[in-house]
Amino acid sequence: MFTRLAPLLPIAALLALGLQPLLWLVTTWHAPGYEGIGFWAFAVAAGLLIWSVRSGPVAEQHRGRSLRRVMVLLFGSLLIRLLGALTGVDLLSALVLALDVYILATWLGTAYRPKPLAPLWLGVLFCFSLPLEPLLQRTVGFALQQGSAALACGLLDLMGLQPQCQGVRLQLAGVDVLVDLPCSGARLASTAGLVFALLAALGRPSWRRAVVGAVL
DSSP: OHHHHGGGHHHHHHHHHHHHHHHHHHHHHTSTTOOOSHHHHHHHHHHHHHHHHTTOOOOGGGTTTTHHHHHHHHHHHHHHHHHHHHHTOHHHHHHHHHHHHHHHHHHHTGGGSSSOOOHHHHHHHHHTTSSHHHHHHHHHHHHHHHHHHHHHHHHHHHTTOOOEEETTEEEETTEEEEOOOOOOOHHHHHHHHHHHHHHHHHHOOOHHHHHHHHHO
16 A cells, blocks of 8 residues: 555645645735736646646656655755745745756656656746746846946036935935836846746756856
């Protein structure tokens, strides 16, 4: 009985560990002001996984070879989730969902199906279902805002206008001017990354080609 249920333990563990972070992820897609590609990234990753699994069984010589790796990764996933729960960082627990996708694809043997997929790149593809765009806006966008303010202040000073600069606030001839948050390119970066991860999951490039592709 136990030997029959043993192969199902990884999927049961993934469901138990990932349910709450998955529910949190779904709520981020409906957050006010969020217009990211999260749902579409999730749909593409799920569709690819189903497409590969339905293409046919895993080759006999590859059966069972990944079970030990799956169990080790599940233990690591549990430790990271415990850390996320202790620190109260929901994003940390949600990021582990990408690891869960990698574990699930490895357990299902997508790399050895008639229509193969790279489990690692499928996990990377799933990352784009997370609220990465707001994160990029708050980090990269903030840095761009500070840089824009510094450049504007320097140019105005060179023009002899003698601005008074305090962060993103400039005072020019007694008038307060605030430097707005510039476009950080988060939407374009997310879409380009999603397409690259999709192609890499299907093409399964070597590390050298993957690095070159990511740089391009």
